[in-house]
Amino acid sequence: MATHRRISVTDDVSGVSVVRFIDKKIVDSGSIEQLGEELNSLVLVEKRNMILLNFDSVEFMSSAALNKLISLNSKVKAAAGRLKICCLRAEIKEVFTITRLDRVLDLRKTEADAIAAFKL
Amino acid sequence: MSSDQEHWHFDKVLSSDLDVGHAAIEELLNALTASGWEGSDLFRIQMAIEEAIVNAIEHGNQRDESKKVHTVFRVTPEKVMMEITDEGAGFDHRNLADPTTDELVDKPRGRGVMLIRELMTEVVYNEIGNQVTIIKLRSAAVVEPSQ
Numbered sequence: 001m002a003t004h005r006r007i008s009v010t011d012d013v014s015g016v017s018v019v020r021f022i023d024k025k026i027v028d029s030g031s032i033e034q035l036g037e038e039l040n041s042l043v044l045v046e047k048r049n050m051i052l053l054n055f056d057s058v059e060f061m062s063s064a065a066l067n068k069l070i071s072l073n074s075k076v077k078a079a080a081g082r083l084k085i086c087c088l089r090a091e092i093k094e095v096f097t098i099t100r101l102d103r104v105l106d107l108r109k110t111e112a113d114a115i116a117a118f119k120l
Numbered sequence: 121m122s123s124d125q126e127h128w129h130f131d132k133v134l135s136s137d138l139d140v141g142h143a144a145i146e147e148l149l150n151a152l153t154a155s156g157w158e159g160s161d162l163f164r165i166q167m168a169i170e171e172a173i174v175n176a177i178e179h180g181n182q183r184d185e186s187k188k189v190h191t192v193f194r195v196t197p198e199k200v201m202m203e204i205t206d207e208g209a210g211f212d213h214r215n216l217a218d219p220t221t222d223e224l225v226d227k228p229r230g231r232g233v234m235l236i237r238e239l240m241t242e243v244v245y246n247e248i249g250n251q252v253t254i255i256k257l258r259s260a261a262v263v264e265p266s267q
Binding site for chain 1: 138142160163164166167174178184201219220224225228229231232234235236238239
């Protein structure tokens with residue numbers, strides 16, 4: 001079983017890998033690099049392709065962290081999978097809107113909404 | 121004391137080390153909180169200064185520890201001014217690609233400067249682009265309509 005330091009992963013009964021973040025503030029460049037590697041390994045090593053990122057514990061993230069989400073989205077797509085994001089606090093959601101990443105990434109309000117959307 | 125009176129002033133020359141930069145940001149956030157800043161304004165300021173300092177250290181000074189980042193913060197209850205100067209060659213801030221276009225929106229780079237401009241009240245670069253002055257005015261309080 002893979003060991004993660006920046007994320008925790010639980011498997012929903014419907015087969016969705018629900019990812020939560022250990023850090024409340026995702027800013028440190030070393031941590032962001034490690035986060036990117038761990039997220040990518042979900043797809044490339046652990047062969048997961050139905051991934052939900054739950055941001056309910058995240059208070060702040062820099063654009064460098066945003067970039068890791070974009071890279072993950074590309075990898076999930078290449079693996080014919082789906083990536084969804086839920087539970088963004090309003091200020092972080094605003095960052096996704098300003099950067100138009102809300103057009104690229106599938107944002108859902110709650111974890112239940114997101115899990116249901118995987119079944120559509 | 122007038123609300124325009126400066127509550128806190130920070131003027132230091134920092135090494136090109138992200139930990140040092142983040143320590144300065146923490147000092148700024150603590151000063152802002154002490155001056156009554158909160159909520160989305162505090163988040164937006166943190167976002168902007170994070171991007172500005174990381175840009176100065178990583179892109180401006182190329183993480184060269186012999187190069188410094190001159191950092192000035194001025195905080196009042198209504199206004200914060202942040203001036204970041206690196207020792208790099210600068211960049212063409214007038215002709216940056218728009219990261220929200222269809223061609224670039226899914227590329228993992230190029231959003232830092234855009235976020236600073238969108239989130240702050242005023243952003244001014246010097247001619248060569250190695251100094252940015254960022255100003256944020258406190259957002260107007262939301263007043264609930266009377267019933």
